[in-house]
Amino acid sequence: MNKNNLIIFIKFKICTLLKHNQYYSLLRSTLFILILLITSYAKGQNKDSEIDSLKNVIKTSANDSVKMITYNALRRATYYTDAETSKTYTKNYLELATKLKDSHHIALGRFFLGNAEVLAGNYDTALSNYIIAGNYYEKEKDSSRLCSVLNSIGAVYEKTRNDSLSLLYYKRSLKISKSISDNRRSGIASINIGNIYNELGDIDTSITFLEDAISDLSIDPNHQSFLILGEVNLANAYGQNKEYKKAFNLYQEILKKVDTIKDVYNQANVLRGISDVFVHQKEYKNALPYAEKAFRIFNENNFTDDSFQLIPELIEIHEANGNYKEAVTLYSKYTKIKDSLFTETKDKNIAEAVQKYETEKKDAELKLLKLEGEKKDQQNKLYIALAFAGLLIAGLLGFFGYKNMQKNTVLAKQKKLLEATLSEKNTLLKEVHHRVKNSFQIVSSLLYLQSENTDDKEAKIAIKEAENRVRSMVLVHQKLYNKEELVGINTKEYITDLVKDIFESHQFQKKPIAYQLDVESLVLDIESITPIGLILNELIINALKHAFQDVTDKSELKVLFSKENNELVLKVIDNGKGFEGEIKNSSFGITLMNALSKKLKATLSYVSAHNKGTEAVLKIKKFNILS
Numbered sequence: 001m002n003k004n005n006l007i008i009f010i011k012f013k014i015c016t017l018l019k020h021n022q023y024y025s026l027l028r029s030t031l032f033i034l035i036l037l038i039t040s041y042a043k044g045q046n047k048d049s050e051i052d053s054l055k056n057v058i059k060t061s062a063n064d065s066v067k068m069i070t071y072n073a074l075r076r077a078t079y080y081t082d083a084e085t086s087k088t089y090t091k092n093y094l095e096l097a098t099k100l101k102d103s104h105h106i107a108l109g110r111f112f113l114g115n116a117e118v119l120a121g122n123y124d125t126a127l128s129n130y131i132i133a134g135n136y137y138e139k140e141k142d143s144s145r146l147c148s149v150l151n152s153i154g155a156v157y158e159k160t161r162n163d164s165l166s167l168l169y170y171k172r173s174l175k176i177s178k179s180i181s182d183n184r185r186s187g188i189a190s191i192n193i194g195n196i197y198n199e200l201g202d203i204d205t206s207i208t209f210l211e212d213a214i215s216d217l218s219i220d221p222n223h224q225s226f227l228i229l230g231e232v233n234l235a236n237a238y239g240q241n242k243e244y245k246k247a248f249n250l251y252q253e254i255l256k257k258v259d260t261i262k263d264v265y266n267q268a269n270v271l272r273g274i275s276d277v278f279v280h281q282k283e284y285k286n287a288l289p290y291a292e293k294a295f296r297i298f299n300e301n302n303f304t305d306d307s308f309q310l311i312p313e314l315i316e317i318h319e320a321n322g323n324y325k326e327a328v329t330l331y332s333k334y335t336k337i338k339d340s341l342f343t344e345t346k347d348k349n350i351a352e353a354v355q356k357y358e359t360e361k362k363d364a365e366l367k368l369l370k371l372e373g374e375k376k377d378q379q380n381k382l383y384i385a386l387a388f389a390g391l392l393i394a395g396l397l398g399f400f401g402y403k404n405m406q407k408n409t410v411l412a413k414q415k416k417l418l419e420a421t422l423s424e425k426n427t428l429l430k431e432v433h434h435r436v437k438n439s440f441q442i443v444s445s446l447l448y449l450q451s452e453n454t455d456d457k458e459a460k461i462a463i464k465e466a467e468n469r470v471r472s473m474v475l476v477h478q479k480l481y482n483k484e485e486l487v488g489i490n491t492k493e494y495i496t497d498l499v500k501d502i503f504e505s506h507q508f509q510k511k512p513i514a515y516q517l518d519v520e521s522l523v524l525d526i527e528s529i530t531p532i533g534l535i536l537n538e539l540i541i542n543a544l545k546h547a548f549q550d551v552t553d554k555s556e557l558k559v560l561f562s563k564e565n566n567e568l569v570l571k572v573i574d575n576g577k578g579f580e581g582e583i584k585n586s587s588f589g590i591t592l593m594n595a596l597s598k599k600l601k602a603t604l605s606y607v608s609a610h611n612k613g614t615e616a617v618l619k620i621k622k623f624n625i626l627s
Contacts (some may be wrong), residue, residue, distance in 0.1 A: 054077065064100055065096075071096065072093045073155065087116035090112045094106065117129065123159060124158055130149050134150065138424035143179070144185065154173065171189075187226055194206045202239055207234065224261070228258065235250040235254065251270050270293065272310060274287075274290045275313070279466035311337075377404060490527070499536075514556045516556065519559070520561060520562040524625060547574040547576030563625075566621070570620070579614065602621060
């Protein structure tokens with residue numbers, strides 16, 4: 001416990017004892033604890049010694065009040081180093097406060113327990129504790145602590161993606177803190193509100209609240225840490241709003257402050273922000289030194305997550321500056337870390353999903369038993385009512401109607417819970433598609449870099465074809481990420497975008513070849529659409545490379561896709577020079593199409609004649625239409 005915290009703790013305990021008029025023995029015991037802590041501080045004891053001293057008070061004291069405040073001290077001492085142990089001490093503190101019927105400490109215990117439950121991810125339990133504490137502070141007209149509770153409730157709803165409720169509690173906290181001129185709490189509330197609007201895409205409103213937060217927090221120099229947090233968020237918002245000059249100037253001001261107080265984490269974040277400002281303006285040379293310094297600080301201070309998130313930006317900057325060797329080296333490092341993090345996250349998600357499933361299963365069983373018990377009671381009451389007379393029928397009908405309403409309420413809550421679970425799973429699946437898309441885009445960029453550094457013409461063509469195949473798969477995951485439907489792709493949208501991309505990047509002659517599309521709109525799963533896209537890519541590129549010796553105004557290529565009976569039919573038709581004889585299977589593209597056709601249980605055939613063009617027909621038997 002540092003000097004400032006110790007002084008605050010002593011003041012708080014003395015004021016509490018005077019406020020609640022404790023007995024002399026309690027005052028004597030409490031002062032003993034404070035003397036013990038002061039002695040520990042004076043002797044320079046470490047944190048473990050301090051905790052051992054407090055544990056000894058618990059063992060030796062017979063006074064519940066002394067134990068209660070000691071448990072609170074233990075909670076504080078272990079909060080940042082051992083969250084689970086701190087949570088246990090908080091429960092002990094709350095249990096003794098409840099036993100002593102000490103309303104003040106009960107409310108504090110509920111608030112502290114809410115914080116512990118948030119760290120553990122138990123948001124419903126955290127809300128229950130916050131609401132109890134908030135009701136007490138509202139009743140006691142303790143506006144400052146009520147603002148803290150309201151901010152905490154808003155944070156829980158923010159974590160659970162309920163932005164409307166989050167804004168409701170943050171704004172209520174802001175209104176109360178403004179009314180009592182509590183600039184620290186009003187500034188914190190304004191920062192939180194600004195961040196919510198930023199997430200919602202309303203950057204102008206976000207900037208308004210963040211500027212208000214800076215105004216409040218600038219009043220008192222003791223609010224420096226919160227002020228820096230607000231300024232960083234405001235500078236980021238300026239950058240998002242393309243107000244690059246404002247963002248740059250504010251970042252420079254923050255940089256002076258964090259250098260003075262040796263705040264290395266915010267220093268790195270500010271350097272990264274300045275780099276982003278230059279990147280948005282395509283000034284990659286100016287961005288490089290800031291990004292490299294931020295990356296170095298993150299690594300030197302073991303900010304692993306931030307370092308990992310900065311790597312793709314640093315790769316982009318190196319690539320734009322022509323530092324291909326550094327870009328490849330960073331990509332290799334990024335891949336290793338990503339694989340490690342993905343495995344760790346996957347294992348954690350599986351464990352959480354299993355635990356959640358077991359909890360929900362147990363809750364469902366208990367609710368089912370309760371419903372069965374209620375049903376049995378209802379039947380017994382019905383038999384008794386029928387035995388007495390028909391006069392009770394109307395009352396019984398009303399009773400069962402009420403019970404049915406209760407049951408519907410329970411079912412509605414269960415439905416809401418299932419919808420929330422589904423939303424979480426969709427978010428996770430969407431993130432997977434986003435990461436896969438990013439990985440493919442990096443591979444595509446590396447292929448492009450390789451082709452730029454290769455002199456061999458055939459190698460360039462081979463790498464270009466590989467790059468195009470990767471882009472066809474990037475397009476699949478991009479559409480999955482950008483749509484609400486996370487498991488299916490619309491054929492009309494996908495084929496239209498894919499053909500357009502191929503024609504833009506693979507015109508082998510000066511005059512562009514015209515093309516027509518006639519594509520039926522179906523929604524296919526990813527297992528069906530991916531091989532179809534790869535085969536279509538090969539057919540179109542083959543036509544562009546070989547079908548037209550000289551491109552004229554009449555040169556044309558058609559792509560047709562439809563469902564006929566129980567098959568999907570893809571046709572690529574050109575009016576080029578055609579060919580005679582059989583297709584040779586020696587090229588990689590033909591081999592790839594044959595392999596993908598087997599996967600789809602499809603047949604690929606060609607009809608061609610000299611100077612009459614070629615028609616390639618793919619008939620697919622194995623596919624899955626979602627809608």
